[in-house]
Amino acid sequence: MSIARTVPGSRAPASDVDPFSIEFFEDPHRIHGELREAGPVVWLSRYRVHAVARYAEVHAVLNDWRTFCSSRGVGMDDYATGKPWRPRSLVLETDPPEHDRARAVLNKVLSPAAMKRLREGFTAAAERKVDELLERGSFDAIPDLAEAYPLSVFPDALGMPQEGREHVLPYAAVVFNSFGPDNDLRREALADAAPHMAWVAESCQRGSLAPGGFGAGIHAATDTGEITPEEAPLLVRSLFSAGVDTTVNGIGAAVYCLARFPDQWRKLRAEPSLARAAFEEAVRFESPVQTFFRTTTRPVEIGGVEVGEGEKVLMFLGAANRDPRRWERPDEYDIARRTSGHVGFGSGVHMCVGQLLARLEGEVLLGAMARKIDSIEITGPVRRRYNNTLRGLASLPITVEA
Amino acid sequence: MPNIVFVHPDGAREELEIAEGTSLMQGATAQGIDGIVAECGGNCMCATCHVYVEPSQLALLPAMSEEEDALLDGTASERQPNSRLSCQISVTPALDGLLVNLPERQV
Ligand code: HEM
Ligand code: FES
Numbered sequence: 001m002s003i004a005r006t007v008p009g010s011r012a013p014a015s016d017v018d019p020f021s022i023e024f025f026e027d028p029h030r031i032h033g034e035l036r037e038a039g040p041v042v043w044l045s046r047y048r049v050h051a052v053a054r055y056a057e058v059h060a061v062l063n064d065w066r067t068f069c070s071s072r073g074v075g076m077d078d079y080a081t082g083k084p085w086r087p088r089s090l091v092l093e094t095d096p097p098e099h100d101r102a103r104a105v106l107n108k109v110l111s112p113a114a115m116k117r118l119r120e121g122f123t124a125a126a127e128r129k130v131d132e133l134l135e136r137g138s139f140d141a142i143p144d145l146a147e148a149y150p151l152s153v154f155p156d157a158l159g160m161p162q163e164g165r166e167h168v169l170p171y172a173a174v175v176f177n178s179f180g181p182d183n184d185l186r187r188e189a190l191a192d193a194a195p196h197m198a199w200v201a202e203s204c205q206r207g208s209l210a211p212g213g214f215g216a217g218i219h220a221a222t223d224t225g226e227i228t229p230e231e232a233p234l235l236v237r238s239l240f241s242a243g244v245d246t247t248v249n250g251i252g253a254a255v256y257c258l259a260r261f262p263d264q265w266r267k268l269r270a271e272p273s274l275a276r277a278a279f280e281e282a283v284r285f286e287s288p289v290q291t292f293f294r295t296t297t298r299p300v301e302i303g304g305v306e307v308g309e310g311e312k313v314l315m316f317l318g319a320a321n322r323d324p325r326r327w328e329r330p331d332e333y334d335i336a337r338r339t340s341g342h343v344g345f346g347s348g349v350h351m352c353v354g355q356l357l358a359r360l361e362g363e364v365l366l367g368a369m370a371r372k373i374d375s376i377e378i379t380g381p382v383r384r385r386y387n388n389t390l391r392g393l394a395s396l397p398i399t400v401e402a
Numbered sequence: 403m404p405n406i407v408f409v410h411p412d413g414a415r416e417e418l419e420i421a422e423g424t425s426l427m428q429g430a431t432a433q434g435i436d437g438i439v440a441e442c443g444g445n446c447m448c449a450t451c452h453v454y455v456e457p458s459q460l461a462l463l464p465a466m467s468e469e470e471d472a473l474l475d476g477t478a479s480e481r482q483p484n485s486r487l488s489c490q491i492s493v494t495p496a497l498d499g500l501l502v503n504l505p506e507r508q509v
Contacts, residue, residue, distance in 0.1 A: 107469070112449045112476020276509055280441065340431055340440040351445045359441065363509075 010043040010050065012305045018046055019291070019316070020180045025386050028290070029331070032319035040303025041313075047076065047181055049293075049312040050302070053319035055326035055343070057302060061294055061315055063348040068294035068313060070350060071095045075179030075293055076312060085178055085190060086197065090227075090235050092242075096349060102235055105226050106353045109217040115356045118157060122360055125153050126368040134372060134402050138379060141259070141396040146252035149365050150244050154357075158239055159213025164199045171196035172245030173387060179292065180388025200240045204233035214239055239354070247358050249288035249392030250279065254366055257282045257333045259376045259398055264335050272370035278335040279362030283344035285333045287318030290391045292346070317343045318391065373400045404498040406430075408453075410437055411506050420493045426502070427451040427489035437504035444489035449473040450508040451488040456501040460484055463491055479505030 015038060017031050018024060024031060035042050035053040042051050052058050061068045071094050073079040079088065088094070090102040108114075129149050133139055147169065155165050174196060177189035202208060206229075209215035215236045222229045258265045258278065268278050296311045307313065321342050322330040345352035352358070380397030403419040408430060410416070420429030427440050442448035446469050455463065463486065470490050474481050488502070 107447075108472070112473060114476075116476060338431065338434075341443040345442070347443060347445060351442065351447055353447075355442065356448065 010305065010307075012041045012043040012050060013038040014043040014045045016045050019044070019051075019314070020183055020185070020388050022386055025384060025391070028318060028391075029322065032316060032322065035316065036319055036323055036325075039305075041305050041307070044314065049076070049314055050305075050307050051314040051316060052302065053316040053323075055320040055323035058315045058317065058320035058343055059341075059347055061302075061313060062343060062346055062350070065095055065349050067297055067300050069095050069297050070099070070294060072295035072310075073293065076181050076314075078295060078310070078312060080295070080310065087234060089238055089241070090231055091238055091353065092350065099349060102227060102231065103349075103353065105218055105221040105235060106238070108221075109214045110353055110357055112356060115360050118153075118357075119360060119364070122153050123364040123368070125149070126364040127372075129365070130368040130372050134400060137401070138397070138399040141255050141398045142248075142252055142385075142393050143395075145365075146255060146392075146396075147248050149251060150247045150361055153361065154244050154247070156210075157213060157357075158236075158243065159210035159215040160240075161203050161208050161210075164203070167196045167199040168240065168244050169248070171200050172241060173390075175241045176245065176289075176387050176389040178388075183388070185386060185388050200237060201233070204236040204240065206232065209236070242352075243354055243357070245390060246288060246354070247361050249286075249390050250283055250358055250362055251365060252392045252396065253286035253288055254279050254282035254362060255369075255376075255398075256382075256393060256396055257285060258366075258369075259378050259396070261333050264333055265376060267335055268366065268370045269374070272367050274335050275365075275367035275370055276359060276363035277337075277339070278366050279359060280339045280342075281333060281335050281337055282362075283358075284321045284337075284339050284342040286391060287321050287344050288391055289344065289346075289389060290318045291316055291389055317346070372402060375401045404493050404495060404500070406493070406497065407499070407501045408435060408437075409501065409503045411504060422493055422495065424493055425489050426453070426491045426493060426500075427487075429493060430488065437508070438488060439508040440489060441509075442489075446470060446473065446487065446490055449477050449487065452477045452479065452505050452508060453486055453488045454482055454503040454505065455484045455486050456503075457484045459500055462496050462500070466490070477505070478507040478509050 040057050044051050174189040174193045177186045180186050206219045218236050219232045221227050222232050268274050292315055294313050296309055298309050300307050324330050345355045377399050379399045383395040385392050385394035403421050406418050406420050408416045418433050427444055430438050431440055439450035441450045470487050474485050
């Protein structure tokens, strides 16, 4: 990477790095560090956007929706100048007060009280999954564990139709690739998107969703007038988009950490009640959701650099979560760390509405592993999966012993 | 700085000075207190910063938002009439001497 002092278009230090390239995905940490050191805001010359990589600036941008809006899209595309590839999300891609109305409905469906009702069933499913995998001994922890566990609980909790669930992960891959630039990943994802989009659109209708699930709960909010019947399917769609692939990569990150750092695994084995903290620290350490954009609503100064109105600003959540200005020993996975304040789930009005559900899944699964599994060993080549927003693995061959 | 007294479930007392304008949660976690988890970092989204406020001092606190009220229905330790979320209480000079009890569990 070359960092020039100034460039036309911005007074920020410039970088020609491509944070949506395969080389970057393979090893983002070194370049994250360079971007953090370059300044509080940098100019990505390749895409002609500003970016923030330090914790303080990422946190500040996340917490100022008046200046850094989401309604013009949270990807690189500006909805003010181009048409969104799908109807805009009612929560992710809106600003208050419009955002808050839809968000209140999701808050209720995914509340702490709702999580208490799910805990028992999610725990039992986690124990079954771990027993089954112990029986097998050697397996691929991505498809067989990180994907299989969320897929065994989330679609039923949402009330998804039984038929067609194989569309869930491909659909999410399209959504999270779409936030990136017009690169091969995004073009290929969108080219194959039609069947997944059709299944999701159909599945979000009231009649497709099983009673008692999150989906039915969202539609029930039309009866009280909180949202309109036209809005409900679109709000359900948010859970199809963000409810599975995120936790897949969160759980995958945690298993990868625990397999790589045996001292932390032993600590968890000795004290399984640390399972929730071990998951949370994996979300900080790996940041399964790496980036989101905002668009400025007015000229604004970031760290002494003037950024004009209507400009995209890229937030590196993963870089903020390892900023040495904020974290001690940021590159160490430490399950005893006080992680409060990390931005792996975002911050501010758009902070992840599914965070409690994600933690529940992570906690009960890692808890079951800690109680039942003695050793974890990586036994084959680890392969990364490439996505413009999500960070995670495609393959993690492991062997476990009781 | 206002002085806030935290009482742990085992009766241990911890007195912390917390700057005005800081939330009880921020002030206490920055000083390394055990018993407040604050998973959402103060965004009023997780209910793991639950505290029981000395009943005679409840009136000193800012009013409860609808969001806080709803979250308190899902706390890990049972909600009581004096339950509050510590991330929603901003410290003012009037809170000097406030006494809060920490719950058995946050998650
Ligand atoms: C480890 C797992 C997860 C991670 C790392 C994660 C990460 C995030 C992040 C960073 C945001 C902020 C977006 C922004 O600021 O623009 C977000 C928002 C959101 N997440 Fe998650 N998420 C996870 C799991 C989930 C789950 C399980 C669900 C659904 C049940 C979900 C649904 C949503 C929704 C609907 C939003 C938009 C909220 C809004 O705009 O108000 N997420 N998530
Ligand atoms: S810190 Fe999450 S609700 Fe207070």
